[in-house]
Amino acid sequence: MSLAVGRAGAARLPLGLSVALLLIAIAGGALFSLVTGGRSDIGLAAIFKGDATSAAVIRDIRAPRSLAAALIGINLGLAGLALQAVTRNPLASPSILGINQGAAFGLALALIAPHAVPLPLDGMAMLGALAAGILTFAIAGGFAGRIDAMRLILGGVAVGAFSYALVRFAYTLEDELARSVVRWTVGDITDIRWPPVLRMAFWTVSGVIVAMLAAHRFNLMAMGQDVAKSLGADPRVTLLIGMLLAAGLTGAAVSVAGPIAFAGLIVPHMAKLLFGQDHRILVPTTALLGAALMLVADGMSKVVSPPVEVPVGVVVALIGAPWFLLQTLLAEDLE
Amino acid sequence: MSIRLTDIRAGYDAFRLNDVSVEMRAGMITALIGPNGCGKSTLLKSAARHLDPGPGRVEIAGQDIARIGRRRIARIVSLLPQHPVVPPAISVRDLVAYGRAPHQNLFGFRSAADDRKVDEALDLVELDILRERPVASLSGGQRQRAFVAMCVAQDAPYMLFDEPTSSLDIKYQYEVLDLLRALKSAGKTVVVVLHDIEQAARYADELVVMKDGSFLRRGAPADVVTREMVREVFGIEAKVFPDPNTGTPLISPRDRMSDGAATAARPGCETGRATETVATSKT
Structure with a gap:
């Protein structure tokens, strides 16, 4: 089960060049995401001409949306990275372990019965993500100290399917309610405004800090539970940190954009291909790569079939699935 | 200054140690021997608190390690598991x-002192010229030496090894055993689980014999490895005689005569339980 990428000794780009390319990708993605939109006549140039409408569109509609896309990319990428590290399973990601769907279920609950649940939308999404993650890890045997790779994936698929079935059940409820559940869970960031984006930015920044602090623990975990323990890092603590991190980041992303699949799976793999296996480097680079991917996807979602927008989650899957397949086929030792 | 285990009842659902009490003396190589499933690995893991000793106590150099955190334990005692993940x-x-x-x-950023310890460890296991190579590209023997070097770099005074020679060719088995001896010369206390009684007798200062989760005997190899012990613990009738090279005991099973290659009648190339080798070995 090892999707071997970034082998030591294999030809890899120098670190400086890779980082430079990454920054260019982010800048390009941000620009792409900002200049595209429903009104094709509005570009960045319009701002400098002092056109008030254009400036308002960019400031109030496009900028929060672009930032939201970038933050979602960071969250999902880091969540996937953390899950892959603590489970030592290359297939681990928020959607495959059911965490994405658990978050959507928590969100749906908050929408259906806002007075019966203890937390606001993003809190409920995180709670749902956490519950799904705990369930999947318990099925895989993680809390007894040994994660079974097959049971992890099977458990995740089952938990995910069950949670999402409950979300879809909400679609059959009264029309008004069903519409809001659909709108929140389909993976769409078209009409997002500043307040939720800023709230999400808080979670993203917190998550990046925690991930940086845990990066070396993640490295030790790659040595296996036994060696990690001998080296003084209790694997159960690492597992707990990874799961809380993944649940928090995924919940925050899902509460803004619904469950977007694939980003959490492929972004860490892309980062490992470019930057190797050291999590102290992978945490920041995965975050940047996730942001770049989502910005490009957001831009593309607006230009693929104008004037209709394709939900950004669909674009991510359209980019991600072929890429993942390619990497799988090219991996030297897929066992 | 020893590892003193008292009433250890560590284990899993199906298997528990029967209140094992034993001491491994400082500055020596102690080998744990016994048939498969006798609990020697379980005992080793409890000594590093990888397993909960139940009501028992683990004292290292007079210090009860239940009272100290995992990182501090890791500075006192290192443990190389049987099949480490690459x-x-x-x-x-x-x-x-x-x-x-x-x-x-x-x-985990390295200081100059860390770099020095790493270099020393690489020199000791003679892997300094392969330092930039991927571990996955090494031979089995080199790979095991790299893991021993990792433990050396950890620089704990008490070093535990769980079957470090298993699944290695005979040449590399002795290479690893010689390394353990070098560690002892450097002042370390070494405790090692070994499958091969003759190798254990040859390299260890003291043997600890276990059977069915219980401690049976401790002592110098020549005193412990006897005809009676081999019959009682391993269930074979054998002649035990001193190795002409080292004077340590050799075992020649009686009833399976095949032109002198008597040692071939041992249980064979048992590799033990591989619980955590999730296919990362060939990356």
């Missing part, structure tokens, strides 16, 4: 450097 795409040097983790800050 992480993908890691170089020999980086692997050995992980041994410094218990001495480093949260981020």
Whole structure:
């Protein structure tokens, strides 16, 4: 089960060049995401001409949306990275372990019965993500100290399917309610405004800090539970940190954009291909790569079939699935 | 200054140690021997608190290790598990450097002192010229030496090894055993689980014999490895005689005569339980 990428000794780009390319990708993605939109006549140039409408569109509609896309990319990428590290399973990601769907279920609950649940939308999404993650890890045997790779994936698929079935059940409820559940869970960031984006930015920044602090623990975990323990890092603590991190980041992303699949799976793999296996480097680079991917996807979602927008989650899957397949086929030792 | 285990009842659902009490003396190589499933690995793991000793106590150099945190334990005692995982795409040097983790800050950045310890460890196992190579590209013997070097870099005074020679060719088995002897000369206390009684007798100062989860006997190899012990513990009738080279006991099973190659009648190339080798070995 090892999707071997970034082998030591294999030809890899120098670190400086890779980082430079990454920054260019982010800048390009941000620009792409900002200049595209429903009104094709509005570009960045319009701002400098002092056109008030254009400036308002960019400031109030496009900028929060672009930032939201970038933050979602960071969250999902880091969540996937953390899950892959603590489970030592290359297939681990928020959607495959059911965490994405658990978050959507928590969100749906908050929408259906806002007075019966203890937390606001993003809190409920995180709670749902956490519950799904705990369930999947318990099925895989993680809390007894040994994660079974097959049971992890099977458990995740089952938990995910069950949670999402409950979300879809909400679609059959009264029309008004069903519409809001659909709108929140389909993976769409078209009409997002500043307040939720800023709230999400808080979670993203917190998550990046925690991930940086845990990066070396993640490295030790790659040595296996036994060696990690001998080296003084209790694997159960690492597992707990990874799961809380993944649940928090995924919940925050899902509460803004619904469950977007694939980003959490492929972004860490892309980062490992470019930057190797050291999590102290992978945490920041995965975050940047996730942001770049989502910005490009957001831009593309607006230009693929104008004037209709394709939900950004669909674009991510359209980019991600072929890429993942390619990497799988090219991996030297897929066992 | 020893490892003193008292009433250890560690184990799993199906198997528990029967209140094992034993001491492993400082500055020596102690080998744990016994048939498969007798609990020697379980005892070793409890000594490093990888397993909960139940109501028992583990004291290392007079200190009860139940009272101290995992990082501090890791500075006192290292344990090389039986089939360590090789992480993908890691170089020999980086692997050995992980041994410094218990001495480093949260981020694990290496200090000059860390680099020195890593270099020393690489020199000791003679892997300094392969330091940039991926661990996955090494031979079995080199790979095991790299893991020993990781433990050396960890620089704990008490070093435990769980069947470090298993699944190695005979040449590399002796290479690893010679390394353990070098560690003892460097002042370390070494405790090792070994499958091969003759190798254990040859390299250890003291043997600890276990059977069915219980401690049976402890003592110098020549005193412990006797005809009676081999019959009682391993269930074979054998002649025991001193090795012409070393004087340590050799075992020649009686009833399966095949032109002198008597040792071939041993249980064979048993590799033990591989619980955590999730296919990362060939990356």
